[in-house]
Amino acid sequence: MTKLPEAAIPERKRGEGVKFVYEILRDDILNLVLPPGSPIDEIQLSERLSMSRTPIREALVRLAGEGLVTTLPNRSTVVSNIDFLNLHTFFDALTLMYRVTTRLAAEYRTEADLAQIRAHQAAFTRAVEAQDALAMIATNRDLHAAIAEAGRNPYYSSLFSRLLDEGRRILRIYYSSFDDRLPRQYVDEHEDVIAAIEARDIDTADRLITQHADQIVRQIQRMIAEDRRRPLSL
Amino acid sequence: MTKLPEAAIPERKRGEGVKFVYEILRDDILNLVLPPGSPIDEIQLSERLSMSRTPIREALVRLAGEGLVTTLPNRSTVVSNIDFLNLHTFFDALTLMYRVTTRLAAEYRTEADLAQIRAHQAAFTRAVEAQDALAMIATNRDLHAAIAEAGRNPYYSSLFSRLLDEGRRILRIYYSSFDDRLPRQYVDEHEDVIAAIEARDIDTADRLITQHADQIVRQIQRMIAEDRRRPLSL
DNA sequence: TGTATTTTATTTGTCGACAAAAAATTCAGC
DNA sequence: GCTGAATTTTTTGTCGACAAATAAAATACA
Numbered sequence: 001m002t003k004l005p006e007a008a009i010p011e012r013k014r015g016e017g018v019k020f021v022y023e024i025l026r027d028d029i030l031n032l033v034l035p036p037g038s039p040i041d042e043i044q045l046s047e048r049l050s051m052s053r054t055p056i057r058e059a060l061v062r063l064a065g066e067g068l069v070t071t072l073p074n075r076s077t078v079v080s081n082i083d084f085l086n087l088h089t090f091f092d093a094l095t096l097m098y099r100v101t102t103r104l105a106a107e108y109r110t111e112a113d114l115a116q117i118r119a120h121q122a123a124f125t126r127a128v129e130a131q132d133a134l135a136m137i138a139t140n141r142d143l144h145a146a147i148a149e150a151g152r153n154p155y156y157s158s159l160f161s162r163l164l165d166e167g168r169r170i171l172r173i174y175y176s177s178f179d180d181r182l183p184r185q186y187v188d189e190h191e192d193v194i195a196a197i198e199a200r201d202i203d204t205a206d207r208l209i210t211q212h213a214d215q216i217v218r219q220i221q222r223m224i225a226e227d228r229r230r231p232l233s234l
Numbered sequence: 235m236t237k238l239p240e241a242a243i244p245e246r247k248r249g250e251g252v253k254f255v256y257e258i259l260r261d262d263i264l265n266l267v268l269p270p271g272s273p274i275d276e277i278q279l280s281e282r283l284s285m286s287r288t289p290i291r292e293a294l295v296r297l298a299g300e301g302l303v304t305t306l307p308n309r310s311t312v313v314s315n316i317d318f319l320n321l322h323t324f325f326d327a328l329t330l331m332y333r334v335t336t337r338l339a340a341e342y343r344t345e346a347d348l349a350q351i352r353a354h355q356a357a358f359t360r361a362v363e364a365q366d367a368l369a370m371i372a373t374n375r376d377l378h379a380a381i382a383e384a385g386r387n388p389y390y391s392s393l394f395s396r397l398l399d400e401g402r403r404i405l406r407i408y409y410s411s412f413d414d415r416l417p418r419q420y421v422d423e424h425e426d427v428i429a430a431i432e433a434r435d436i437d438t439a440d441r442l443i444t445q446h447a448d449q450i451v452r453q454i455q456r457m458i459a460e461d462r463r464r465p466l467s468l
Numbered sequence: 469t470g471t472a473t474t475t476t477a478t479t480t481g482t483c484g485a486c487a488a489a490a491a492a493t494t495c496a497g498c
Numbered sequence: 499g500c501t502g503a504a505t506t507t508t509t510t511g512t513c514g515a516c517a518a519a520t521a522a523a524a525t526a527c528a
Contacts, residue, residue, distance in 0.1 A: 014481060014518055015307050018295075043509075052483045054288065057511090061252075061292050065299030073249050074489050074510060086386075093389035096334065152320075155327035159393045248488055248511060277479075286513045291481090308480060308519050 017055035021045065022062055029068050029079050030165055031134070032172045039076040040069060066162060082169060084224070090166060091220075095213040097160040098144070102193065102209040104151025106202045113150035114198055120146045121190050128183040133175040136183055137168050143190065147197065167220075174223040182219060189215070251289035255279065256296055263302050263313050264399055265368070266406045273310040274303060300396060316403060318458070324400060325451045331394040332378070332447040333440055338385025340431045340439040347384035348432055354380045355424050362417040367409040370417055371402050377424065381431065401454075408457040416453060423449070 012020055028034040040060065042053045049056070060077050063069045071077045083090075105113070120143035127135035141164045148157045189212045196205035246254055262268040274294065276287045283290070294311050297303045305311045317324075339347070354377035361369035375398045382391045423446045430439035 017482070041509085053510090054482055058292060058295050058481095061295045062299055065296055075491090076509075089387040089389060093387060100330065153323040153327060155323060155393060155397065159389060163389065251512070275479085287480090288512055292511095309521085310479075 012051075017051055018058045018062070021049055021051070021056050022059040024049070025059060025063060026068065029063070030168050030172070032169060034079050036079050036081045036169075038079045040078065041076065066165075068165070082166070082173075087170075087220075087224075090163065090170075091217045093159070094163045094167060095210070095217065097148075097156060097163055098209050098213040099206055101144070101148035101151045101153075101156050101160050102197065102205050103202050104153055104156070105147045106197045106200055106205040108152050109150040109197055109200075113146075114194075116146045117143065117150065117194055117197070121187075121194060124190065125187050128187055134172070137171045137175065140186070141165070141168055147193075150197070167216075170220060174220070185215075186212070246285075251285055252292045252296070255283055255285070255290050256293040258283070259293060259297060260302065263297070264402050264406070266403060268313050270313050270315045270403075272313045274312065275310065300399075302399070316400070316407075321404075321454075321458075324397065324404075325454075327393070328397045328401060329444070329447040329451065331382075331390060331397055332443050335378070335382035335385045335387075335390050335394050336427065336431070336439050336443040337436050338387055338390070339381045340434055340436045342386050343384040343431055343434075347380075348428075350380050351377065351384065351428055351431070355421075355428060358424065359421050362421055368406070371405045371409065374420070375399070375402055381427075384431070401450075404454060408454070419449075420446070 025034070025040070034040070042056050042060075045056050046053045060069060060071065064071050064077070068080055069077050070080045105117075109117075120139060124136065124139040124143050127139050144164060145157070145161055148160045151157070189208065193205055193208045193212060196208055259268070259274070268274070276290050276294075279290050280287045294303060294305065298305050298311070302314055303311050304314045339351075343351075354373060358370065358373040358377050361373050378398060379391070379395055382394045385391070423442065427439055427442045427446065430442055
């Protein structure tokens with residue numbers, strides 16, 4: 001919040017103001033630079049980014065539509081809370097979308113899709129080797145988003161992206177407790193899934209991604225269970 | 235577009251401006267009063283609703299987030315096209331969401347949920363008896379949205395609502411070709427599904443709603459096939 | 469007459485300002 | 499010293515205006 005030294009005010013063209021502030025806020029929210037519950041002050045933002053409140057408000061409307069911020073009428077907008085009490089709905093939807101998008105990817109993937117997917121998997125592998133937890137979270141998200149894109153169903157892709165973003169926030173809370181074993185296992189699991197997608201083997205891809213999804217859900221649940229402070233609804 | 239006689243300018247409180255214009259535009263889009271491709275003129279709207287462009291733009295950003303309008307940079311916003319070339323992705327997602335939400339409803343429904351669902355089913359029945367195709371489309375949507383609410387998974391509900399809205403636009407195109415047989419059949423199918431939800435019989439509810447969804451998909455496909463002008467991507 | 473180029477007009481994206489609400493503060497009364 | 503009402507301050511929602519960008523019209527030229 002109080003990082004004035006970043007006086008990097010890149011010359012923005014007309015029409016990119018909303019996108020600019022949208023991406024900054026989105027990144028800050030997903031990386032928990034703005035933790036859940038943080039109030040977002042329009043005036044403060046407009047001063048920091050040296051732009052008027054209008055584009056900032058439009059970016060906030062967009063973020064509200066994606067569920068990342070919550071607008072209280074006539075009161076401040078805040079970063080949306082993570083609903084720990086209803087995490088099972090999140091896990092349920094996440095697992096289903098993992099499966100559906102991967103099945104479709106195995107059915108419809110092109111060579112170009114595979115190249116994209118492999119590039120993201122390579123980035124994920126590098127992040128694991130560098131033990132960079134933040135990069136792991138981000139590249140893992142990008143990999144699965146790329147697989148979803150190969151499935152070519154925008155309805156699924158958009159919901160899945162939203163779920164992956166929410167997962168990014170949740171993982172980010174516990175990223176300190178990553179041990180070294182799990183990420184390397186994920187690399188291998190990814191490789192197997194990608195191989196099945198390449199072979200257009202829908203059922204195998206489904207079976208593997210289901211295991212992968214269950215694995216991730218269990219990991220998050222374990223992280224929450226082991227967490228001393230156990231946030232209730234934050 | 236050119237309906238000036240509606241000079242009903244209801245006294246709006248501060249903070250309801252965006253909601254007001256959002257709901258008007260949404261209704262007009264879903265009822266095809268604003269057909270796909272229609273340009274949305276901010277100034278014209280601001281004069282018609284006698285408000286400034288700011289709340290109108292925020293409503294447009296919200297609609298763009300839901301995919302109902304498309305904003306061309308530095309050019310006019312238009313009502314989103316219906317992608318007839320990729321309808322299968324729509325049918326796929328629609329069928330899956332029908333199933334998932336109905337299964338969850340059978341699992342988690344409360345008595346209050348059932349009352350809500352029954353009320354919507356009654357409204358749908360009335361619309362069928364009155365042979366009011368527009369009301370059928372709207373009440374059918376509300377019924378399934380209510381079932382989804384009973385499933386208590388906001389991720390599914392929001393995607394399903396979006397799909398039901400898109401279906402409303404598609405059905406609205408062909409509503410003239412409704413024959414009398416299908417709607418009455420839908421009433422009975424709804425009754426059976428509701429009974430299964432009440433009995434908490436997940437598998438039966440799933441089986442019935444799958445049939446119901448397939449039925450609807452086939453009806454839309456038949457309507458499109460029989461349509462002489464066969465819109466390509468409109 | 470048809471095409472390319474300049475000029476005009478329309479429309480969007482952004483700005484600064486103002487008034488209504490809410491929150492924070494001050495003050496009065498006990 | 500504490501509670502509650504009145505006042506001030508802050509923040510939001512909306513407005514009208516202006517400049518960049520685009521579309522439309524007018525003009526020049528072949």
